[in-house]
Amino acid sequence: MAFSCMRCSAGAGAGAVRRGAAATRAPAALSFVRCGLRRPAAAAAAKGVKAAMDAGVENPVRSAAPSKVENGLPSEITLDDFEDLNPLSENDESTVTITVVGASGDLAKKKIFPALFALYYEDCLPKHFTIFGYARSKMTDAELRNMVSRTLTCRIDKRENCNEKMEEFLKRCFYHSGQYDSEEHFRDLDKKLKQHEGSRVSNRLFYLSIPPNIFLDVVKCASVSASSVNGWTRVIVEKPFGRDSDSSAALTRGLKQYLVEDQIFRIDHYLGKELVENLSVLRFSNLVFEPLWSRQYIRNVQLIFSEDFGTEGRGGYFDRYGIIRDIMQNHLLQILALFAMETPISLEAEDIRNEKVKVLRSMKPLQLDDVVIGQYKSHTKGGTTYPGYIDDKTVPKDSLTPTFAAAALFINNARWDGVPFLMKAGKALHTKGAEIRVQFRHVPGNLYKRSFGTDLDTATNELVIRVQPDEAIYLKINNKIPGLGMRLDRSKLNLHYAARYSKEIPDAYERLLLDAIEGERRLFIRSDELDAAWELFTPLLKELEEKRIAPELYPYGSRGPVGAHYLAAKYNVRWGDLTTEHKA
């Protein structure tokens, strides 16, 4: 199909430029292929790297295969401005080193190394790159490679030379053992890095895949003893970013002792999801959605996250945070901000993040009345017994930590005044998925009202963006059931990704790692964003803990506590995912 091209493409021989390099020129500069040009960007170290999204994206090999044309229009929207195609020769002289701190951890094994390999396979990494694992345990390079190799896979559509590629990739992987708080050990790492970097401009990315209590130690040691001297040094930090406003601010202050804002990449992997990325495209590149995007037409918005498993013996970390901190305050709130923000001036990171902060700051801090919390209890079904949350050995017996929460939030600005934004997140539910549901108002003066019965709100339009699994976008519309009568029916105008796009959708970590390497900050959370996000949740979290509010228990594998329905009912909302008609 016509979708062979991507951000990364092996055949970018036409001489595409690194984005960062291009961006230092005119804003019109396009790196028309994001990857696949084995030329690392020295200039990418420059500040103010251009936003990814204004980078045009076009596959040069595409000209060989004519694009599918729909409706007389090229179905792939192509670029016509290809200036800046001259490669920058000095780019050949730079290198990137990615150091995964906490290399033996779960996330590193399951997500980070595989994502790096996928980027490598797709020619998205610079020609010169090195990967270092850093952790306390003693391990040889070969042992690390062994460990990494077990989780590497090639995409279904890219099996070709898979083993060979893995081999080459593993050759670039090294290990260094050391304490997390030892400057000396990081100095040793620095020495090794220098060996690999040679005389090239060195860019260094540290991925901190470690518990939050040692964030600062590592940042301190790494920045003091292992920063790049002539290139950039960036640090990717994973959640949790504190437990509340105070601890988060303390963490930020700590980081900023050693790093400037531009070096900090707070990752929220939900922002790397394909359909979250697509949210802005839908809103801002289609005429038909934006006129509807306000309180005038939208009745409520629902952000729903569910997992169909519990903590499963790994509740130690979770119990300290709970579902509100783990999912709502970051993932769902970030999606909400993207959904609700005003049109940014451009697609550049700072412009987008400015708009997101404005949304967050327009929101009311969450009230206890507007929250329902739950915790799963054990449940026996078909002979299998599923454990309750407190049956988890890593969880204290009397834990009140919520594994489920529903909340109603409001944005007090001109666009959204009075529109409830309902969030719901839970573990051990009957289904797994993440989706955004937009329920529209009823048609004023509906001519067909007799066809709907008394509750016009049950037959309103609904736009659903299913983030995972089984990515899809659909709009529920009313139409006539074919036949001689006049019966109305709700059908979907549907775009099912699996049906339209046969290629595998890249993992969120791939996108985010690549962005960090390229200095694209759009999908990372800025310090002021984080502060604003905590401010919304901190008072509530404190109150929940101080009052020791007991969660409503719900059976493992159920639809969650019924309290969520009453919360919704309070705002005249009906959860779109829990109706009889909805079956995922």
Added chain:
Amino acid sequence: MAATGLRFRPGTVFPSHAANPSTQPYHHCSPQRMHAAKGRCRLKAQSSNGRPQISASSFRDVVIDGRQSEDGAPEQGGATVSITVVGASGDLAKKKIFPALFALFYEDCLPEHFTVFGYARSKMSDEELRNMISLTLTCRIDQRENCSDKMEQFLKRCFYQSGQYNSEEGFSELDRKLREKEAGKLPNRLFYLSIPPNIFVDVVRSASRTASSSSGWTRFIVEKPFGRDSESSGELTRSLKKYLDEEQIFRIDHYLGKELVENLSVLRFSNLVFEPLWSRNYIRNVQLIFSEDFGTEGRGGYFDNYGIIRDIMQNHLLQILALFAMETPVSLAAEDIRNEKVKVLRSMRKLRLDDVVVGQYKGHSKGGKSYPAYVDDPTVPSGSITPTFAAAAVFIDNARWDGVPFLMKAGKALHTRRAEIRVQFRRVPGNLYRRNIGADLDKATNELVLRVQPDEAIYLKINNKVPGLGMRLDSSELNLLYSERYRREIPDAYERLLLDAMEGERRLFIRSDELDAAWAIFTPVLRELEERRVAPELYPYGSRGPVGAHYLAANYNVRWGDISSDT
């Protein structure tokens, strides 16, 4: 399942008849039957995903508002309806009318007492008529059960009467036979005129004088052509009105009976997301496209007299346009809708010659097979300049549509067969993604397509991101393909329209003032084309039509949505 909704349900109260719910027109809607059969007309909804979209309980009132049954609504059980097909041996009667009547019968949509009469000049026995009809009857794919039984029963109700079209004698004979069948019940009579236009008035005169129902209603369904221009149409209307009231005249435009045309109003008025976009603020242009992939094939005699503009544009496409563009009617009652349609038609500019492109197909050889030109048809004069293709740009000078080009295109012997409405939206102002779209922002606009036939579908073209690490935009479709969602066969337009005529529902029939307004738009240009003997642009049989259509579109900064490799 939400399967029991019905167009008519006893006990449903129409606003206009709230005081008198007993005016429910037909017996077949009896509750017993509804429970027995799956609804009056077996409106069995089948969602492809097997779930009811709106629960049955919300369908208490599933009825079109404003169903009229004002004239002669009988007491239940005491009424009968006779359908007389005048011109029973003709092609339309055989192919469409009798099969549609049978389908209605199969679906329990006909009243319990009904009689079907064929009337024509040729001598034929009842048996011969039944024989002839039975050749074209079919059961729907999903309703094969008892098919032969049902056919048998249906044919038993079919009779034949031969007579001249201008003879009152023939029709009084028919009247006698009808009375016999009606057997003292309240008689309602429907005449379907499936005859050439030159004898419309004769038949109407004779039939109305001698075979009108004495106590029930008498209605006449008339098929196009309704004249050739404003004058002849006005003349025809005046003649019809000598014998009939406006309420008795049912001018049929079978395109209005198509499922997706019916759905057009539902889409507009029962969804919040479309109506805000439905104006010059957001819509750049609207395209109404009709194409056939065959020519006149030896039957060009009638066509040559009319041409594609009269045959398709002035009626079918213009009617769809009016439905598309009308303001929200006060209610769904026929007169309210027709009032709004007339307003649209009367707001339209008269079509100018500059805004029309005409074409005619020529012979073409492809793969060893050669396809004849229009003028090769032996029934067509060899010097004919009758257009078999036309494209036109029309404008509605009202507040909603000022400046929005409505492009129509209709043709025979083209590369494809289809009818569709395409709505092209404006581009996004200040599009953030303009760099991803290239120089022509109009190439990446949203488009709503209603495909009327074949393969009924609704889809909205949207821009989205191609999955992957980059930021490439792609135009994909939010799609509703009817055949995937609704497994039942979609009824033929004639079924709906016949049923409507029997029920006195005039919504889908053309009122006299609508017809006048429609002719007023086209008559000047038709006359000019003929007076100046404007030669049509020739295009090969099976091609995409004359390129002139593109230049016409280009004049208004429009690009035809249908001509591309994909659709």
